[in-house]
Amino acid sequence: MEKDEAKMPAGEQADVFENIIDSADAVQDAAAENNADLIEEAEESGAEEAQESTEAENDNGQEVPENDKEAVLPDCDDDVLISITDLHKSFGKNEVLRGVTTQVKKGEKVVIIGPSGSGKSTLLRCLNMMETPTSGTIVFDGAPLDPKHSSINLHRRSMGMVFQHFNLFNNLTVVENIMLAPVKTGIADMKKLRRKAFFLKLRKVFDKNCTEEIPSYPSKAEIRKKALDNAMALLERIGLSDKAAAYPSTLSGGQKQRIAIVRALAMYPRVMLFDEPTSALDPEMVGEVLEVIKELAEGGMTMVIVTHEIGFAREVATRVLFIDEGVIKEDAPPAELFGAPKDARLKEFLSKVL
Amino acid sequence: MEGPSAFEKFFSDIGRVFSEYNDFLLTGLQNTLIISVGAAVLGLVLGVIVAIIKIAAVNNKKLRIPEVICNIYVGVIRGTPVALQLFIMAFVILAIRNFPIVITAILTFGINSGAYVAENLRAGIQSVDPGQTEAGRSLGLSGSTTMASVVLPQAVKNVIPAIGNELIALIKETSIVSMISIIDLTNAAKLIGSGNNMATYLVPMLVAALFYLAIVYILTFFLRLIEKKLRESEQHISDKKIAKVKAKTERKLARINSAYEKAVSKRKEAA
Numbered sequence: 033m034e035k036d037e038a039k040m041p042a043g044e045q046a047d048v049f050e051n052i053i054d055s056a057d058a059v060q061d062a063a064a065e066n067n068a069d070l071i072e073e074a075e076e077s078g079a080e081e082a083q084e085s086t087e088a089e090n091d092n093g094q095e096v097p098e099n100d101k102e103a104v105l106p107d108c109d110d111d112v113l114i115s116i117t118d119l120h121k122s123f124g125k126n127e128v129l130r131g132v133t134t135q136v137k138k139g140e141k142v143v144i145i146g147p148s149g150s151g152k153s154t155l156l157r158c159l160n161m162m163e164t165p166t167s168g169t170i171v172f173d174g175a176p177l178d179p180k181h182s183s184i185n186l187h188r189r190s191m192g193m194v195f196q197h198f199n200l201f202n203n204l205t206v207v208e209n210i211m212l213a214p215v216k217t218g219i220a221d222m223k224k225l226r227r228k229a230f231f232l233k234l235r236k237v238f239d240k241n242c243t244e245e246i247p248s249y250p251s252k253a254e255i256r257k258k259a260l261d262n263a264m265a266l267l268e269r270i271g272l273s274d275k276a277a278a279y280p281s282t283l284s285g286g287q288k289q290r291i292a293i294v295r296a297l298a299m300y301p302r303v304m305l306f307d308e309p310t311s312a313l314d315p316e317m318v319g320e321v322l323e324v325i326k327e328l329a330e331g332g333m334t335m336v337i338v339t340h341e342i343g344f345a346r347e348v349a350t351r352v353l354f355i356d357e358g359v360i361k362e363d364a365p366p367a368e369l370f371g372a373p374k375d376a377r378l379k380e381f382l383s384k385v386l
Numbered sequence: 387m388e389g390p391s392a393f394e395k396f397f398s399d400i401g402r403v404f405s406e407y408n409d410f411l412l413t414g415l416q417n418t419l420i421i422s423v424g425a426a427v428l429g430l431v432l433g434v435i436v437a438i439i440k441i442a443a444v445n446n447k448k449l450r451i452p453e454v455i456c457n458i459y460v461g462v463i464r465g466t467p468v469a470l471q472l473f474i475m476a477f478v479i480l481a482i483r484n485f486p487i488v489i490t491a492i493l494t495f496g497i498n499s500g501a502y503v504a505e506n507l508r509a510g511i512q513s514v515d516p517g518q519t520e521a522g523r524s525l526g527l528s529g530s531t532t533m534a535s536v537v538l539p540q541a542v543k544n545v546i547p548a549i550g551n552e553l554i555a556l557i558k559e560t561s562i563v564s565m566i567s568i569i570d571l572t573n574a575a576k577l578i579g580s581g582n583n584m585a586t587y588l589v590p591m592l593v594a595a596l597f598y599l600a601i602v603y604i605l606t607f608f609l610r611l612i613e614k615k616l617r618e619s620e621q622h623i624s625d626k627k628i629a630k631v632k633a634k635t636e637r638k639l640a641r642i643n644s645a646y647e648k649a650v651s652k653r654k655e656a657a
Contacts, residue, residue, distance in 0.1 A: 189526030199521035203539040205635050213525035257646035277635035279619040
C-alpha cells in the first residue's frame with residue numbers, strides 16, 4: 033500500500049488519527065487475503081439473490097446496466113478509490129440524480145456543494161449504497177458495489193459515514209457505540225475463520241497430502257480488548273474519554289457528532305463520507321466538529337463531504353463539486369471554483385451564500 | 387332471637403369461602419395462572435416471530451408468502467371474537483377425546499394474543515428512528531445484527547406499556563374459559579356462589595375480583611421495573627443515575643480486560 037508521505041505532518045505529531053489511516057492500509061494488507069475470501073464467499077451466496085433482483089428490475093421495465101466486471105475494471109487506475117459512472121437515482125417520478133460521473137482518488141478531499149434538493153446528499157448516500165441507484169455503477173477499490181449482495185457489508189466497513197443527525201445508538205453508552213461494529217464484525221469474521229480451520233483440520237485427517245495452512249484466529253476476548261483499547265484511544269484523542277460511560281442522550285450535539293466520527297473511524301475506513309455533519313449543530317459547536325474533520329484531513333484520509341460551510345470547504349477541499357438539478361455543473365479546485373466560477377447557477381448560488 | 391347482622395354475615399361468608407371452598411378457589415387460581423402464563427409465553431413468541439417476518443418482508447421478496455400468511459393470521463384473529471375462537475378450538479379443531487382442555491385454552495389465548503403482540507411490536511420497531519438502522523448498516527453490520535443489537539432493544543423499550551396492556555387484558559380474558567367448563571377463578575366463584583353451595587354470589591365474586599386485582603398489580607409492578615431498567619439510556623440528568631451507569635459500564639469494561647488477561651495467560655501456559 034502506498035502512503036502519501038507528503039501529506040503526513042512531522043513524525044512527532046503522529047497521533048491516533050494518522051495511526052488509523054496507517055492501520056487502515058495495514059489492516060487492508062493483512063486482511064486482504066482473508067477479505068478476498070470473504071467477499072468471494074459472499075458473492076457466491078449472493079449471486080443468486082443478485083440475479084433475482086436483476087430479473088425483478090427487468091420486470092419493472094427499468095434499465096439495468098450490465099454489471100460487466102471485465103469492462104469496468106481496466107478503467108480503474110491504482111489511485112482511484114471510488115469511481116462513479118452515469119449514476120441515476122429517482123424517487124418515484126422525481127429524478128434526483130441525472131447522470132453523475134466522477135472519480136475520487138486516494139487522499140483526495142472532495143467537497144460537494146449545491147442548493148438544497150440538488151441531490152448532493154443522495155449522491156453521497158449512493159456511494160455506500162444507503163440509497164440504491166436506479167442505474168449506473170459505483171466501483172469502490174476495484175469492486176463494483178451491489179446493494180443486494182452480501183459483500184456490500186464488507187465494502188461498507190471500509191467506508192465510514194457520518195450523518196447529519198449523528199445517529200448514535202441510543203441504547204448503548206458512548207464506548208459501546210464505538211465498540212459495537214468492530215466487535216460484531218470481528219466475531220463474525222472469527223467464526224468464519226474458525227469454521228474454515230475446523231474443516232481444514234478435518235480434511236487433513238483424511239488427506240495427508242493437503243498442505244494448506246490452518247488459519248489462526250483471535251479469541252473473542254482479544255477482539256473485545258482490541259476494540260476497547262482502540263475506542264478509548266479514539267475518545268482520548270477527541271478529549272471525551274470522561275464521557276465513555278455516558279449515554280448519548282446526555283451529550284451535546286457537538287460531542288455526539290465527534291463521537292459519531294470516531295465511531296466510523298473505529299472500523300479503519302479507507303474513505304470517510306460526511307453528510308452535512310454540522311447542519312444540525314448549534315453555531316458554537318460547529319467549530320469543534322470541523323476541527324476534528326480538519327485534523328483527519330491533515331492525516332491524509334480520503335473524504336467526501338457534503339456541506340454548507342463554504343469557508344470550511346475552501347480550507348479543506350482539494351476539489352469542489354457543484355451539483356444542481358442532479359448533475360455536476362462544475363468540478364474544480366476550491367480556489368478556482370470559488371474564485372472564478374464559470375457556471376451561471378454557481379455564480380448565483382455563491383452570491384447568496386457568501 | 388336476633389340473627390347475625392348483614393355486616394357480620396359478610397365477614398363470616400368471607401371466612402367460609404376460604405375455609406370450606408378453598409379447593410375450588412385454589413383450582414380456579416391455578417388454572418387461571420397456568421392459562422395466563424402459558425398463553426403469554428406463546429403469544430410473545432408468536433408475536434415476535436410474526437412482527438419480524440412482517441418487517442423483514444418489506445425488503446425481501448423471498449418472505450412474500452410467509453408475510454401473506456402472517457397477514458391472514460393477524461386479520462382473522464383480530465377480526466373474530468375470542469369466545470368464538472375458543473369454541474372452534476375446543477369443539478372443532480381439538481375435539482379429541484381426553485385432550486387436556488387447559489392446553490386447548492392455552493393454545494387459543496396464546497394464538498389470540500400473538501396477533502396483538504405482533505402488531506404492537508411492529509409499531510414499536512417502526513417507531514425506532516430509521517437513522518439507527520442506517521448507522522448500523524453504514525458500519526458494515528448485517529441487517530440482522532443491526533436489528534438484534536440496535537433496533538430491537540429500543541423497540542422493546544417503546545412497546546413495554548402496550549405489551550403490558552395486552553398481558554393484563556389477556557389475564558382477564560381468560561375468564562371466558564368457563565364457557566368450555568374449565569374451573570378458573572371466575573368459574574370457581576360462580577360455583578361457590580351457586581345454590582348448592584353458599585347461595586350468595588356477592589362474597590365469592592368479590593374474592594375472585596381481589597385475586598384478579600392482585601395478579602394484575604403484581605404484573606404491573608414487574609412491568610414498571612423492566613421499563614425503568616430499559617429507560618436507563620434516556621434523559622438521566624441526575625448525578626446518581628449517571629454514576630450508576632458509569633459504574634455499570636466500568637464493570638463491563640473490566641470484564642473485557644480480565645477476560646483478555648485470562649486468555650493471554652492461558653495461551654502462555656499452553657506454550
